[in-house]
Amino acid sequence: MTLSGKTAIVTGSNSGIGLGVARELAKAGADVVLNSFTDRDEDHALAAEIAAETSTNTRYIKADMSKGDECRALIETAGACDILVNNAGIQHVSPIDQFPVDKWDAIIAINMSSTFHTTAAALPMMRSAGWGRIVNIASAHGLTASPFKSAYVAAKHGVVGMTKSVALETAREPITCNAICPGYVLTPLVEAQIPDTMKEYNMSREDVIKNVMLERQPSKEFATVEQLGGTAIFLCSDAAAQITGTTISVDGGWTAL
Ligand code: NAD
Numbered sequence: 001m002t003l004s005g006k007t008a009i010v011t012g013s014n015s016g017i018g019l020g021v022a023r024e025l026a027k028a029g030a031d032v033v034l035n036s037f038t039d040r041d042e043d044h045a046l047a048a049e050i051a052a053e054t055s056t057n058t059r060y061i062k063a064d065m066s067k068g069d070e071c072r073a074l075i076e077t078a079g080a081c082d083i084l085v086n087n088a089g090i091q092h093v094s095p096i097d098q099f100p101v102d103k104w105d106a107i108i109a110i111n112m113s114s115t116f117h118t119t120a121a122a123l124p125m126m127r128s129a130g131w132g133r134i135v136n137i138a139s140a141h142g143l144t145a146s147p148f149k150s151a152y153v154a155a156k157h158g159v160v161g162m163t164k165s166v167a168l169e170t171a172r173e174p175i176t177c178n179a180i181c182p183g184y185v186l187t188p189l190v191e192a193q194i195p196d197t198m199k200e201y202n203m204s205r206e207d208v209i210k211n212v213m214l215e216r217q218p219s220k221e222f223a224t225v226e227q228l229g230g231t232a233i234f235l236c237s238d239a240a241a242q243i244t245g246t247t248i249s250v251d252g253g254w255t256a257l
Helices: 017-026 040-054 068-077 103-129 151-170 188-201 205-216 225-236
Strands: 008-010 032-035 059-062 083-084 132-137 173-182 247-250
Touching: 008 017, 008 068, 017 032, 017 040, 017 083, 017 132, 017 225, 032 040, 032 068, 040 059, 059 068, 068 103, 083 103, 103 151, 103 173, 103 188, 132 151, 132 225, 151 173, 173 225, 188 205, 225 247
Parallel strands: 008 032, 008 083, 032 059, 083 132, 132 173, 173 247
Antiparallel strands: none
């Protein structure tokens, strides 16, 4: 399928799943807006590399997804938004009675409230273009819970709920809104939580991967960023035009347990 002529904005896309999804969207022909909160030469170089590889007008726009006005400014600066992938996210692992308040606030802002702000700013553009796709990268933790991840689980359940509301608000329009719920994908975000989880469970790195992370994933394999990109492309296709307000799990069977 071709997404040529479409502008796709992927929040939090200079790394991990966002970058993988951005690459797949550009390969399908979309002009992609990469984003993160940094403004380094390498961020712009990454976008230029994807643009050159895919012959698309892919670029990078800095915006901090922890700030509502910057979320909205990202969409306005892009100037068009046919496909919105809300992906930016952070994690912190801690028992709730010791959970740092600043971490709680940051996780709720980046993982959940950013989706509210970008969606609110993008919908008028989708409506005037007569087509739109909103793809929220939630998590298996948007459908189930784990200990020590109260803020993340709350934010991701919030994103799944918001997905349903937005789908109902746009149900009579050629716009869909869905959430992809990945299980574990070996990205920098997952790498970063291995040391804390080792501490919480008093386990080695290998045991955390095998007995904590992939213990929940019956396939015993990490999902890949390419598979998540492919799922996003499917949600942008005509075959998915009647799929709205739902979740697609890419979790090796986690939520079937
Ligand atoms: P990652 O750390 O590799 O990527 C996170 C991205 O968000 C980065 O590009 C980072 O720069 C960006 N980001 C962080 N704070 C930001 C901010 N304030 N403003 C703008 N951008 C910001 O992590 P990832 O694993 O690729 O995670 C991407 C999304 O996928 C997250 O929402 C995460 O919750 C979700 N997810 C990941 C997994 C997994 O196993 N990796 C599983 C389920 C869901």
